Amino acid sequence: MSHFKSLTLEWSEDRLKMIDQRKLPTAEEYVECRNHEEVYVAIREMIVRGAPAIGATAAFGYLLGAKEVLDASDEVLLDHMTTVKKRLSESRPTAVNLFWALDRMENALNSNWGLERKKLIESLERAALSIAKEDIEINKSLGRNGATVVRDGDGILTHCNAGALATVDYGTALGVMRAAVEQGKRIKIFADETRPYLQGARLTAWELIKSGIDVTLICDNMAGWVMKKGFIDLVLVGADRIAANGDAANKIGTYSVAILAQRHGIPFYIAAPLSTVDLTTASGEEIPIEERSHREITHIGNQQIAPEGVRCLNPAFDVTPSSLITGIITEKGIARPPYDVSLRGMFE
């Protein structure tokens, strides 16, 4: 059995270990998953989060699921794997990478069906490891493509965390920033805090400081002000699902940032791998938006900040219409409008 380790995930033998992103930046603690149910919980509770990271994690969850019934009959194994795939697919609804990765693992099972059990498990491990290792290379390609729109001295606003922690490593939007810095460009990142889970304050700021990249933390409600002050030359964010027409679902608040960017004549880029593009979803109207616990709104950690029982809304994502998106940066290049043509072309 192989060993794999990145910032976000570590696979060895019969367990998947991940940094507990709920505890960052004040504690670097790890969670070990030894079965598919524990992986389901890790995704559901956002111990690990971010579209590509969710996909890779689910792939290892599928592998762990197969190892749970190693000596069972073919019929029991097939039935169990159907249950495992369904369970993992119910962890979170918006990031299409989850479903893409589970389909890829199921294809690996089907195409290697008939191998003696040990060999079958080894083929599933190769498939999960390929998803993880490919993600890092994809992010580096995407980063290089995106760095072509970043100039020396640019101020860049980013929302949420589309960094190494949202992927297997390197990041998507933050991958573009890393590539620009590697090319010697002096950039200044403005990370907003991204209520309610605070991915910007807790994760993006942590990652960029660790990487020695200039970062300024701002409150979510300061995006318009920094744009008006002239600090921002472009916006770079990630995505959880991109529809065939280019509409993009991303962390709640992204739509507001896109509107502000348009108002200030600032380019607004999405950075995402093609595994985040869902050509079977025609437009953003059809993207399922996850509604999360109201406790995420009424508490910061264990600190209550709102009255008990107050009514809340907590959609985890919103959809930015393609009309507000300057370009979609992928590992195959930068898609430009009309997206229903340019995105489909990326798969040919």
Ligand SMILES: CSC[C@H]1O[C@H](OP(=O)(O)O)[C@H](O)[C@@H]1O
């Ligand atoms: C590179 S995908 C990052 C994407 O995922 C985040 O959502 P969550 O933290 O809830 O998993 C957010 O939308 C990021 O842009």
